[in-house]
Amino acid sequence: MIRTFRTAFAAAAAFVLAGALPALAQESPTLKKIKAAGEISIGHREASVPFAFMDQAGKPQGYSVDLCLKIVDEVKKELNLPNLKVKFVAINAQTRIPLIANGTIDIECGSTTNNLTRAKQGDFLPVTFITGSKLLVKKGSGIKSLADMNGKRASISSGTTNEKALLAEIEKRKIKVETVMVKDHPQAMLNLESGRVDAYASDDVLLYGMISTAKDPSQWEVVGEFFSYDPYGLMIPRNDSDYRLLATRVIADLMRSGEMEKIYNKWFNPGPTNIKMPISADLKKAFSIQALPY
Amino acid sequence: MFGGFDYAVLERALPLLWQGMLFTLQLTGLAICGGVFFGTLLALMRLSPFRPVSFFAASYVNFFRSLPLILVIFWFYFLVPKMLGWPIGGFYSVLIAFVMFEAAYYCEIIRAGIQSVTRAQVHAGSALGLTYGQTMRLIILPQAFRNMLPVLLTQSIIMFQDTSLVYVVGLKDFLTTADLIANRDNRPVELFIFAAVVYFVLCLIGSTSARRLQRTYAI
Amino acid sequence: MNYKWDWGILLQEPYFGWIWAGFGWTCAVAILAWMIALSLGSVIGVLRTIPHPLPRAIGTAYVELFRNIPLLVQLFLWYFVVPEVVPREAGMFLKRGLPMPEFWTAVVCLGFYHGARVAEQVRSGIGAIRDGQRQAALAMGLTTTQVYRYVLLPVSYRIIIPPLTSDFLGVFKNSSLALTIGVIELTARSRQIEEYTFQGFEAFAAATVLYSLVTFAVMTLMHVTERRTRIPGMISLEAK
Structure with a gap:
């Protein structure tokens, strides 16, 4: 039934619009x-x-x-x-x-x-x-690059390229990092601020964006080398x-x-x-x- | 680090939270109407003497009742537009998900309600020369609905709570709005406690009136 | 429909492993939460039947509180709010000290939430036992504790097997909410597969089948147990 409705609808729409549209829109x-x-x-x-x-x-x-x-x-x-x-x-x-x-x-x-x-x-x-993936950490955390993440906790946002990149790096470097999936950047910031995790992996520019809207931007820094190309x-x-x-x-x-x-x-x-x-x-x-x- | 409870944050958040509450109420209201409508249909199908029909309805109900609502929301939100071939928008996607999901639960309540009306009344109806449809519509369903009104109300309160799950697809209901502001202003304590209090008060009013209905309205 | 089917994806690594790992976490969350719910719910349910106003009030307050707040809100309260309002060290322990904080937060939250539901079942189970039994037990010289321990609770558990089963399935289904705080259980895994492969239909179908199978298996088990433990002359309460 849905298909008949759809065909009928499409036909009607096409009929109504045929005369009115410029060439491009028709295609x-x-x-x-x-x-x-x-x-x-x-x-x-x-x-x-x-x-x-x-x-x-x-x-x-x-x-x-x-x-x-x-x-x-x-x-x-x-x-x-x-x-x-x-x-x-x-x-x-x-x-x-x-x-x-x-x-x-x-x-x-x-x-x-x-x-x-x-x-x-x-x-x-x-x-x-x-841009590319980097880590956002609290200043003075002692984390300067991915290598310092052994035994630490990091947030990643599910559905991002950073998620895959970080998991691949952890695998490659054989380091132990506990990852916590978050829904979006603000939830990651909340996790960082409350001390639940030590780092958040995301695109470098977005991390700077997060710092720029943080309550106290001077508390935060983006560290490490790029570990993905985005x-x-x-x-x-x-x-x-x-x-x-x-x-x-x-x-x-x-x-x-x-x-x-x-x-x-x-x-x-x-x-x-x-x-x-x-x-x-x-x-x-x-x-x-x-x-x-x- | 969060300091004292900051009421000013809530005050600033109120207009947005109100928008979210309107969304929640709208979704709940429409989903109740749809759910009760299709639930009634399903219940009538389940009670049908025609085996394939009752089997289909029973399978539908058991299937949906075995799934988590989040999974159903994902199915409808991501995959239904793909299946239909045209977009229906986030709101309608989740509305359909809720109606389909809740219909299974309403069906069981309505079926029990219909069965609570004695069989003799059906016979009496046919003896008077009424058709099956007329008997159902004029005699059985009105009494059944009266019997099950409290349970229907209870289920609707559960559904009101369930609408908070649209959080997983980012639609801006009351809870998602509270979450957005909690994240934006970094005040999760205030916002989530406020959300909990609002839900609690509304649901308590609902469940108290459901109990009162049960006492005064039962046949 | 413009969609390339690839059911093989479900058998490929790592996706095959993901589904089973997710399923394992779902079961772990559900079973542990159920243990909390059952013990807590029994205590609260009994409290609500004791003929003394104070325990009754506590029981009622618990049930009303946990039943009238959406589960997701409760989860956020446990996850975001509780660690911030308790003393600092305790908060840090909840956030990082204990292994897998997200997992345990989800377990405790689900346990407390479903505890309220179990309490209602236990209460109605005890309520369904004719008062003669209680009086008979008391007349035989049993203390109140003994009456509950040897008469009311055993009988009540046997008649509430069906509704308790639906409550267990409720925990099982609601464990999917744990994905919002980062527990990668079955639903989260199926979505992750969707994100990695874009084969959403297959991934969601796998999760759907697993959830349905568990429900089916548990229901069958319940019918067998229920028939075996049925008390002659008593009707067991309907599953919700």
Whole structure:
């Protein structure tokens, strides 16, 4: 019954929309869906400072959110829907990929590593940040790198690349580290502050983000060498070349015009939380390489 | 390190917590309606003299009652949109999960309620020339619902508590909101104690009235 | 539906091992919590039947407190709040001193929560015994403790086997909440497999089958035990 309903619905939708849509939207399942629903769903993290986090009023903001909104502007133009509704859907490290894969969200704005395993579930837009795993510890803890973690307790956030990276390192170095799974960065911070764990393994930039929003930033430090490589990208549904092209165009335009760097500086240098991370040479290079011409 | 109990934190948190409570109440209300509706259907199916129908209903009930609610929430939240092929949004995903899950529990209560009405009344109904549907609708179900009202209320309180499990998928109900603020402001003691007190008071009111109903309303 | 099935994933390492490890933790949490629930619940249940206002009040207060707060909130209270409000050393012990703090927190929390439910069963079991038995026992010169020890409790346990079984299955199912504080039991493992392989259907199906099998096995066992221990002339209470 569901299938008949679905076919009928699709047929009706196609019939109604056939005349109204520009060529691109006709091909793209995502754009078609956005048009039919009259709204675009943005999945956002709630505490990935400064990529996607909540302001005091509970509205999502951040570097990735800004980039997503630029893409939304382009979608509005493409569909000729200036009043397209934007629906924000809160996601976390465990829900983000399934929600892209099952079509609940049309774009994911957070701090998601673009890797080849995840590419089976969703498509990634050009790399917009480059980072890797490190450890967040309390100053004076004596932990300077992973090697000092033997016999200690560490939090990892389930569903992240850091989880896999840390577990692999523990295996490789034959050290004994008790790991405690947490749901998200704030829960990890709570575990650190209450002394439940000695370290939290996450992407270096997110750890700096956590420090910048901590009550007493001078108490915390990020230590050790990188033990994973994490290039970030915004995620969109798979198998939708037209939608992907539209979004890639927006990002490439921003990179070419230099606006990307402005947005970067707005959030990182020094940024609203005073994270103070000037753009790295690598990222600058990545911006110029990915600024594809027409 | 947490110092004294800080009421100001709670005061600032109240507007957001209220939003969360509205979500919880909305989810509870809709899930009760759906659960009782499908629970009644299932109960009628379980009591059906037609074997395949009663077997199906019994299997459904036993199956759902053997699963943890968290697992059911995961199934529906992650996998149902995939199965349907179109997204239905987080709220509806968990709402469907709750309705399907709670229907199994409501079914058993309603079945017991229907069985508590004497068989003679069914015969009396047919003797008067009523159809099976009319007998059920006009004679049996009204009495049955009256008998089981307290138990239904108790189950609904359990469900009100169960809605806190949407925490696992990050939907902003009362508890998740409290957790978010607890993490943001690093005041878990205040927020979780406050959440516990609110749940306690609401559920105590509910369970006390369920007991009162039981005394005054039973046939 | 656009989905690539791969049931083989469940038999591959490390996923096969994960499922069994998760299942093991689920059983460990459930069984230990059940032991707490049963002993605590029996005490509280008995308290509620003693004809003296103070123990009754304590029993009632316990039951109302633990029944009217959602289990997840109780878990957070045990995990986040209790270690902060007890003296500092005790708090540190709860957080790091004891091995596997998350595991034991979950066990204790579930034990106390289900203790309230067991207490209600024990109370209704004792209530279902005709008062003549108590009076007869007292008339024979048994003390109140002896009346409970030799007459009321043994009889009551035998008639509440079915509802106690559903309570045990309740603990078993509710042990899944432990994943919120980081215990990697069966449900958490199936989600972890989903996160690693994106084969969510297979992973969740494996967990579903295991939970159902345990329920089925326990119910069968219960029917056998119940038939063996049934007291002639007494109807056992319905399973909830």
